Amino acid sequence: MRTLYQFSISHYCEKTRWQLDHKGLAYRVEHLFPGLHRLKTRRMAGTTSLPILRDGAQVVADSTDIALYLEATYPQAPLLPSAGPLREEILALEDRHDRLGVHVRRWLYGQIEDWASVTDAMLRVHRPLFGLRDRAKPMLVKGLRTLYGVTPERVAKSEVELLDGLDALEKRIHNDPSRYLVGDHLSLADISAAALYAPLLSPPDTPWANIGGFSAPAREVLDRIRERPAGQWILERYRHDRPHATEQDEARA
Ligand SMILES: N[C@@H](CCC(=O)N[C@@H](CS)C(=O)NCC(=O)O)C(=O)O
Structure with missing residues (x-):
C-alpha cells in the first residue's frame, strides 16, 4: 500500500x-x-x-x-518523457516553479492579518486532544514565520519574484490560459506551476478554498493575479486537469 x-x-x-x-x-x-x-x-x-x-x-x-x-x-499517464530535450525543458520548468513555491509561501504568510482560517485548515485534520491542538496555534504561527523567513524585506522580495514568475509563465503560454507549458498536453511542468501557485488563487475544492484573513492591499494583489492570464491559466489547469482535488484527498485519509 x-x-x-x-x-x-x-x-x-x-x-x-x-x-x-x-x-x-x-x-x-x-x-x-x-x-x-x-x-x-x-x-x-x-x-x-x-x-x-x-x-x-x-x-x-x-x-x-x-x-x-x-x-x-509507473509509466502510465506519463508526465515526463524518459529522455530527450523535452524532458530537460520540463525538468527545468519544474525546478523553477519549485523555487517559486518558496516565494509564494513566504509572501502569503507575510500578508495574513487573521490566522484563524489558516491554522484551522492546517490542524482540523488532527484530534482536539483536550484543547492541546488549539493551544498549539500561536506557537505554530510563530514557528512558521521563523522557519520560512517571513520578514518585511524578504516578503517584499518574494512578491517581486512571484510576479516575475507569473510574467514568465504568461510569455510561455502566449497569454492563452488554455495552453500547456510544454507541448500540447499536461506535463510535470504544468503540475508544478499550477500546484505551487495555487494558494494564491484558492481554486475551488482545494485546501486553500476557505483560507482568508489577508490584509486589504494583499487582497488587491490577489485580485489582480486572478484577473491576469497566468491566474486564469492556473484556475483553468485546476478546472480541466485536476477535478475534485480535496474530495479525493479526504476520501483517502
Ligand atoms: N523541496 C521540498 C520542499 C517541501 C517543503 O517545503 N515542505 C514544507 C511544507 S510546504 C515542509 O515540510 N515544511 C516543514 C519543515 O521544513 O519542517 C519538496 O519539493 O518536497
Whole structure:
C-alpha cells in the first residue's frame, strides 16, 4: 500500500497528490502534526520536510524525487518523457516553479492579518486532544514565520519574484490560459506551476478554498493575479486537469 505523509495545505504535497491522482495510483494520506512531524520524517527519510511517499518498502522524500520515482516506476499517464530535450525543458520548468513555491509561501504568510482560517485548515485534520491542538496555534504561527523567513524585506522580495514568475509563465503560454507549458498536453511542468501557485488563487475544492484573513492591499494583489492570464491559466489547469482535488484527498485519509 502507498502512503503519502503530508500537511494538507502544503502546495508541495498537493503537487505529489496531483501526480498520484493523474496516474490513477491508489494511496492513503497520513497527516503529520506540524513541528512534531520532524520526529517521524527524520527517522523515516533523514529529512524535515514533507511530502514523503512510502511505496511498499520504498521511501522517497521531496516532491521532485517523488515525481522522478513515480515516472520511472509507473509509466502510465506519463508526465515526463524518459529522455530527450523535452524532458530537460520540463525538468527545468519544474525546478523553477519549485523555487517559486518558496516565494509564494513566504509572501502569503507575510500578508495574513487573521490566522484563524489558516491554522484551522492546517490542524482540523488532527484530534482536539483536550484543547492541546488549539493551544498549539500561536506557537505554530510563530514557528512558521521563523522557519520560512517571513520578514518585511524578504516578503517584499518574494512578491517581486512571484510576479516575475507569473510574467514568465504568461510569455510561455502566449497569454492563452488554455495552453500547456510544454507541448500540447499536461506535463510535470504544468503540475508544478499550477500546484505551487495555487494558494494564491484558492481554486475551488482545494485546501486553500476557505483560507482568508489577508490584509486589504494583499487582497488587491490577489485580485489582480486572478484577473491576469497566468491566474486564469492556473484556475483553468485546476478546472480541466485536476477535478475534485480535496474530495479525493479526504476520501483517502
Ligand atoms: N523541496 C521540498 C520542499 C517541501 C517543503 O517545503 N515542505 C514544507 C511544507 S510546504 C515542509 O515540510 N515544511 C516543514 C519543515 O521544513 O519542517 C519538496 O519539493 O518536497
